[in-house]
Amino acid sequence: MQLTLGPIPFFWPKEQILAFYECLQDQPVERIYIGETICSKRREMRTQDWLDLAQMLGEQGKEVVLSTLTLIEAESELKQLKRLCAQGQFLVEANDMGAVQLLSQQHVPFVTGSAINIYNGRSLRRLQQAGMQRWNLPVELSQNSLRDTLSQAKELTKQALPEVEILAYGYLPLAYAARCFTARHRNLAKDDCGFCCIEYPQGIPLTSQNGESLFIMNGIQTMSAKRFDLLDQVSTMRDIGVDALRISPTQTDMSGVIARFHQAITEPQSMTTNAQHINLVDADSHCNGYWFGQPGMDQRAIELNE
Amino acid sequence: MRREFYGYFTPIFDLYQLFILSFEFYKLISNNYLAVFATNRNNIDSNQPQSTHLSIQCAFFNFEINHMELVCPAGNIPALKAAVEAGADAVYIGFKDDTNARSFAGLNFSGTKANKAVQLAHSKGTKLFVAINTFPQAQRWQTWQYAADQAADLGVDAIIAADIAVLDYISERHPNINLHLSVQGSATNREALAFYEQQFGIRRAVLPRVLSMAQLSHLSKTSPVELEVFGFGSLCIMAEGRCYLSSYLTDQSPNTGGVCSPAKDVEWVSTDQGQDTYLNGVLIDRFQAHEKAGYPTLCKGRFQAGEHTYHALEEPTSLNTLNLLPDLMQMGISAIKIEGRQRSPAYIAQVADIWRQAIDNASQGIKQQPKHWNNSLAALSEGHQTTLGAYHRPWQ
Numbered sequence: 001m002q003l004t005l006g007p008i009p010f011f012w013p014k015e016q017i018l019a020f021y022e023c024l025q026d027q028p029v030e031r032i033y034i035g036e037t038i039c040s041k042r043r044e045m046r047t048q049d050w051l052d053l054a055q056m057l058g059e060q061g062k063e064v065v066l067s068t069l070t071l072i073e074a075e076s077e078l079k080q081l082k083r084l085c086a087q088g089q090f091l092v093e094a095n096d097m098g099a100v101q102l103l104s105q106q107h108v109p110f111v112t113g114s115a116i117n118i119y120n121g122r123s124l125r126r127l128q129q130a131g132m133q134r135w136n137l138p139v140e141l142s143q144n145s146l147r148d149t150l151s152q153a154k155e156l157t158k159q160a161l162p163e164v165e166i167l168a169y170g171y172l173p174l175a176y177a178a179r180c181f182t183a184r185h186r187n188l189a190k191d192d193c194g195f196c197c198i199e200y201p202q203g204i205p206l207t208s209q210n211g212e213s214l215f216i217m218n219g220i221q222t223m224s225a226k227r228f229d230l231l232d233q234v235s236t237m238r239d240i241g242v243d244a245l246r247i248s249p250t251q252t253d254m255s256g257v258i259a260r261f262h263q264a265i266t267e268p269q270s271m272t273t274n275a276q277h278i279n280l281v282d283a284d285s286h287c288n289g290y291w292f293g294q295p296g297m298d299q300r301a302i303e304l305n306e
Numbered sequence: 307m308r309r310e311f312y313g314y315f316t317p318i319f320d321l322y323q324l325f326i327l328s329f330e331f332y333k334l335i336s337n338n339y340l341a342v343f344a345t346n347r348n349n350i351d352s353n354q355p356q357s358t359h360l361s362i363q364c365a366f367f368n369f370e371i372n373h374m375e376l377v378c379p380a381g382n383i384p385a386l387k388a389a390v391e392a393g394a395d396a397v398y399i400g401f402k403d404d405t406n407a408r409s410f411a412g413l414n415f416s417g418t419k420a421n422k423a424v425q426l427a428h429s430k431g432t433k434l435f436v437a438i439n440t441f442p443q444a445q446r447w448q449t450w451q452y453a454a455d456q457a458a459d460l461g462v463d464a465i466i467a468a469d470i471a472v473l474d475y476i477s478e479r480h481p482n483i484n485l486h487l488s489v490q491g492s493a494t495n496r497e498a499l500a501f502y503e504q505q506f507g508i509r510r511a512v513l514p515r516v517l518s519m520a521q522l523s524h525l526s527k528t529s530p531v532e533l534e535v536f537g538f539g540s541l542c543i544m545a546e547g548r549c550y551l552s553s554y555l556t557d558q559s560p561n562t563g564g565v566c567s568p569a570k571d572v573e574w575v576s577t578d579q580g581q582d583t584y585l586n587g588v589l590i591d592r593f594q595a596h597e598k599a600g601y602p603t604l605c606k607g608r609f610q611a612g613e614h615t616y617h618a619l620e621e622p623t624s625l626n627t628l629n630l631l632p633d634l635m636q637m638g639i640s641a642i643k644i645e646g647r648q649r650s651p652a653y654i655a656q657v658a659d660i661w662r663q664a665i666d667n668a669s670q671g672i673k674q675q676p677k678h679w680n681n682s683l684a685a686l687s688e689g690h691q692t693t694l695g696a697y698h699r700p701w702q
Contacts, residue, residue, distance in 0.1 A: 122471035
């Protein structure tokens with residue numbers, strides 16, 4: 001089972017981005033997804049900067065995947081997407097069907113992100129035909145749905161299944177809009193946003209009027225306020241046939257999170273993993289509902305390994 | 307198959323084409339446009355959207371009529387009748403299950419009702435579309451397959467679908483049915499549209515409500531398929547098909563359950579100050595006594611961000627693009643969609659009637675619209691407010 005790191009969802013200064021990746025050199029993540037997936041106006045890192053970073057990480061022995069923008073509207077965004085899809089050196093993660101089209105046209109294998117809607121085995125096989133070699137489960141689907149999707153796909157053809165990746169830790173990406181909620185929060189027009197989301201390196205928390213944490217506003221994206229965390233589900237995921245676990249970057253304790261997941265993968269019987277985990281998890285800040293077919297915000301009690 | 311309405315200069319008309327042309331000529335003559343010399347189909351370029359353009363070359367001037375379709379919703383037979391009578395070019399419906407994105411109790415069409423709907427619509431020359439636009443999970447794939455077969459058997463004019471498996475199945479099993487990509491398919495650029503066109507032969511796409519007018523105008527020039535846009539009704543502010551907010555708070559989303567902020571999870575609680583609204587136990591909004599408590603659609607609640615409590619995502623408001631209609635027509639947008647299969651027949655009659663007149667006026671080049679149209683539409687809207695939404699860049 002591979003441990004991967006998703007793209008940074010927030011807008012961080014260039015130095016911070018580079019420093020973040022520099023620290024990963026000795027971390028046990030095998031694959032790293034990089035690139036701007038939320039807003040094309042975030043240009044601390046230009047396309048060339050991302051490509052240079054990809055080169056550097058590649059030289060350090062990491063598998064590098066270039067992750068593409070999720071909501072593509074403007075011609076300039078399409079142009080940028082084309083450049084990433086045509087670079088030929090690194091694998092690309094398609095987060096919009098436009099990217100799927102460009103990559104399949106060039107007969108280049110690709111990964112699909114969780115915003116590509118694959119809800120059943122037939123869709124899985126159809127995108128595999130188009131060149132998809134790995135897919136990320138849509139965030140709202142459960143383990144049962146994943147099992148059914150894989151067995152339906154197996155019934156359809158005998159071909160090997162594409163690799164399965166699952167978001168196992170981080171804030172859930174829940175929605176994308178034309179509107180920038182961060183600019184709106186600052187009473188700024190999107191066209192005149194002043195790139196203000198750089199001031200919110202963990203987004204803007206949104207709570208209900210009685211104080212319940214609900215969402216995080218991150219530019220045009222809405223995320224869950226709770227961290228999705230499937231640390232105690234690693235063996236279940238392995239049994240289902242999951243090939244890779246994704247950690248979505250946040251500002252806090254990345255190396256701790258990576259270490260815990262690494263241990264859960266390599267030493268499945270380790271009780272320390274569970275003990276540490278139980279101390280960390282509480283229903284106010286963590287959630288795992290989607291995995292169990294419940295509302296995403298729910299937190300079901302941690303399962304202990306025997 | 308798409309019907310080629312107009313050939314070049316020496317067309318061989320079938321009766322239907324003759325009827326359409328006669329009608330267009332009648333409209334022209336009744337508007338004092340004389341000396342019509344020839345008709346031809348506009349835009350030979352095969353990359354152009356395949357809408358039914360009619361270009362009339364006259365002795366003194368050239369002008370163009372875009373036959374823009376008015377596509378109205380219906381959740382039951384009376385609503386369908388109302389839409390047809392008000393002059394809808396097409397009506398869209400869904401079956402009585404979660405194969406469509408308005409899976410509400412007491413709404414939609416069983417097999418026999420759907421059959422009646424097709425007969426009713428076709429008897430008046432109105433098209434009937436069926437939305438099968440949710441995302442089936444493997445366990446229940448048969449239900450979606452059955453819905454597709456049923457729609458094909460009914461002889462509907464188009465199926466509106468979003469899921470790749472559903473599109474794949476229909477294009478393989480029922481290749482003669484017009485496929486429209488649902489707004490839930492979430493295609494916002496020409497490459498995404500090209501994917502669905504090349505893989506499944508979609509004829510039309512309903513666009514998510516996220517594009518500005520400038521972006522839409524550009525897309526209309528390069529799209530490989532006809533474009534349908536939302537004109538009026540409830541406003542989804544997120545890119546449709548890629549919003550999981552509802553299943554985060556409840557156990558259903560438009561993709562999985564065909565419903566957003568499901569009624570089964572709604573609670574209205576009276577307080578000393580007024581009324582609170584909850585969705586699955588989450589406080590969505592708090593109303594003072596003088597405020598009218600609205601339905602707790604989760605993206606339209608008042609939340610706290612920093613020191614402020616406000617409609618952080620969107621106000622309770624409806625989309626109304628009546629003022630943009632002449633521009634949309636000029637772009638060659640093929641159809642205007644009215645949202646609201648959950649609405650009453652009276653609502654649909656009123657909205658469809660205004661939009662019918664507006665489209666007819668705009669197609670005759672009349673730009674002025676009576677003020678009372680917008681007022682009437684506002685009165686029918688959520689919170690009595692309307693917005694141009696993402697079409698209007700400052701909204702974004």
